[in-house]
Amino acid sequence: MNTDRFYIDGAWVAPQGTGTMPIMDPAEDAQIGTVALGTAADVDRAAEAAVAAFEEFGRWRKADRIELLRRIRAGTEARREDLAQAMTREMGAPITMAREVQAEAGTGHADGFIEALEAQEERWRLANGDTLVREPIGPAGLITPWNWPINQIALKVLPALATGCPCILKPSEHTPLSAAIYAEILHEAGVPAGAFALIHGTGPEVGDALARHPKLAMVSFTGSTRAGISVTKSAADTVKRVTLELGGKSPNLVFADCGDALEQRVRDSVAECFLNTGQSCDAPTRLIVERACYDEVVEIARDAAESTGVGDPKQEGDHIGPLFDKLQWDRVQAMIETGIEEGARLVAGGPGRPAGLNQGWYARPTVFADVSNDMQIARKEIFGPVLSILPAADEAEAIRIANDTEYGLAAYVQTGDAARAERVAARLRAGAVHVNGGGMGWGTPFGGYKASGNGREGGLMGLEDYQEVKSLHFG
Structure with missing residues (x-):
């Protein structure tokens, strides 16, 4: 398992730093592995690769992006058992539920985004004669939690790739096994070098570096309301788009x-x-x-x-x-x-x-x-x-x-x-x-009011969070 390395620019690479932490099995309170912890230097490396990849990947035709999502979906289905077993070990999800609900989210969300992308108009004309086009916002930082690992990873990575946005994923450092498997799925599916990166690390180190990075156009965060406020403040200086899915008391x-x-x-x-x-x-x-x-x-x-x-x-x-x-x-x-x-x-x-x-x-x-x-x-x-x-x-x-x-x-x-x-x-x-x-x-937008966040994940609205709208005016 590639938990001692990061996936950057199409390859598994050694971290810039030396920090590590144990991977724990909560059912036994026993160490089952070690994960490397990244630094801001690792984020810089991934951001440079993402910016370079955006030049070409940001111009991929919709048909090519849909085909990429189909390959990712097929790879996710093929490795459903691996994903389920990983989540059972790293965060204690019962194996039946891990298969039927946790791992199922990877393929379910792929279906939802494929359907949404197929239906979305990326160019249309207004009644006044002007033309509007949707374009990818650019490289994105993605920060996901430990409680629904693949569900949250799919809800962020898939719309980024679907819209042509290179992305850098920081999953929870506590659940690196499933994230590493998902990175392998994306590699096998043919995600171009630089269009996806995986960096393990803590929120204060890697998460904050993503939120602050001047070369990233947006950051999407799922986690506590307290941490979401911190991410928003860190992102403010670079005026990047911030989407948040936070806490609840339903x-x-x-x-x-x-x-x-x-x-x-x-x-x-x-x-x-x-x-x-x-x-x-x-x-x-x-x-x-x-x-x-x-x-x-x-x-x-x-x-x-x-x-x-x-x-x-x-x-x-x-x-x-x-x-x-x-x-x-x-x-x-x-x-x-x-x-x-x-x-x-x-x-x-x-x-x-x-x-x-x-x-x-x-x-x-x-x-x-x-x-x-x-x-x-x-x-x-x-x-x-x-x-x-x-x-x-x-x-x-x-x-x-x-x-x-x-x-x-x-x-x-x-x-x-x-x-x-x-x-x-x-x-x-x-x-x-x-x-x-x-x-x-699958495909229904998910998100909340008030301190539960802003933006929506899933389906058409989930795609729109990763897009800009440009108006064209022809004389």
Whole structure:
């Protein structure tokens, strides 16, 4: 595995510096490898190659770019198992979920971008006679997190290449295995030298160098809101475009009119909250429940949490795995303790590890009831298998509570009334609203309001983030 080298200008090269860090398996708390850490000098080298590559790659015909995406998609499918196994080892995704969801994102997003690029007009005429053309913005820096490694890499690398933008990827230094495999896929697919680079490293070193670099036209970042603010400030001096996909504290509104479907809606909601061990920016972590069905929902959620399996991510099944590392485990434990101290009613789970799992960073699926929206467990992104249940007297109060957050990435609604679903969705300040378990298809733009970021990833709008529009005026 090429974790001791970087991919720059079409080749695996030695880093400019000597820094390294261990690659850890969170299920065993054991070192499974070492990754090299880059420096600003490595970013300079990649940026020079990207600028040189842009001269030709930026002029590739759409048909050639589509064919490149098709080859990348085929390579991703061929190495799906390698990607899944890597993510299971480096961040603890259970292997079944790693195959069916985490690795699947690589091919799914490729399908979405191929369809979007085929449909996009890159030259059109206005009614006033002027002509508009879309052009690649130029070399881009891409910074991705550890919780959905290939999902986030594909959402950035694919639109960059689809639009003719050379790109430099800094994946999370904690999940280098899957990123290195993806770089191998791109190389085999024939991405031209300089049009893609992979540099491992920390945010303060490599991430900041990308954000500040004067030869990069944009930077796209996914991660915490705190880090996104830092990236934006670092990029300001070079007036580059900045797109951000940041944190969330997504509300899930449950109404009594679900009728006979109530139990399944609640069980599915708990499962969605705990998916990826709760380490998803759009997880529905605030269950806001109409008073008329509140007690019933709390009991269903308690049983669903206690029925949630936790175990070895290398084993097949629908269980959840460990948290990502000790730091994340400590944070989740601290937030569970905070919930207890704040007076929320603990109805399932709690501090510590599940019974029988004494090694690795496993957490107990936890549910709090009687939570008020001013409690820290209702306001802070916990990033673990922790659900907060909040009562609401009626629809108006449920909407008020849902919108009372600094975030606006996603929202969820459970109702048996189609008119209510439309009415409530229109009032929720979030980039995506999921009604009765509805999922997001490949090619649908993903992004949020408020402190959850700006820009959109996926599909047509995901392409547009990497493009400029030029107007032509003929006499």
